[in-house]
Amino acid sequence: MSVDVKICGINDAVSMQTAIESGARFVGLVFYAPSPRAVTIDAARELAAAVPPAVRTVGLFVDPKDRELLATIKKVPLRIIQLHGDETPERVTEIKKLTKLPVMKAIKIATKYDLKSIPAYEAVADWLLFDAKASDSILPGGNAKVFDWSLLKGITPTKPWMLAGGLNVENLAEAVRVTGARTVDVSSGVEDAPGRKNPDKIRELIALARRL
Secondary structure (H helix, E strand, O other): EEEEEOOOOOOOOOHHHHHHHOOHHHHHOOOOOOOOOOHHHHHHHHOOOOOOOEEEEEEOOOOHHHHHHHHHHOOOOOOOEEEOOOOOHHHHHHHHHHHHOOEEEEEEOOOOHHHHHHHHHHHOOOOOEEEEEEOOOOOOOOOOOEEEEEEOOOOOOOOOOEEOOOOOOOOOOHHHHOOOOOEEEEEEEHHHEEEEEOHHHHHHHHHHHHHH
C-alpha cells in the first residue's frame, strides 16, 4: 500500500497541476498572510478550480475569525479546514459547526509532553496532523523542521492523521518506517525557497511515497 501525499502551500498553477498529475491525494492552500505561501481568496479560487473531485483541497488557517472562514469558503471550494494555530478543542467544534466541513487540527510536537493534547483534539477533529513545533519562527508550519518521530511510537489515533515537519525525499522513507504514517504532508521539502515549489521535487517525492 502506498503512502498518500498532501502537497501544502501551493500558490501557483504549475505546482497545482504537477501535484494533481503526480498523484497527490490532498492539496493545501494557505490563508495566513505572514506565510510566504499565502494566497488571496481570489487566487485560491482559481487554483482550486483545477482540482478534480478525487483530490481534496485543504484550506490552512491560523486562529481564524468566523468572518474570515465564511468569506473564504463562500468563494473557494474547500473540502477540509486545517487549523494550525492555538485553537482549543472547543474552537474546533465551533468551526466544524460554522463551516459544515471536516476539520483537521495540527498538533505541534517537540517533546512527549505535547502528546497529552491528542485525546482532546481526537474527540472533536476529523483529522489530526502531527507537525514539528517551531518556537523560533512566526510561522506555525512549513519551517523545514523535523521532530523526534519516535515520540509517536505506540500512538494509535482513532481518527485519520498525517505526518508533517521537514519531510523530503531524503527522510521520507525513514519517517514512514518509524511512525507508520499512511499520509504525509509536505511543503518546504518540495521547494527551492520558501513559497517557491519545484515541480521536479513534487514529482520525485510523490513517486517515492507511492513506492513505500
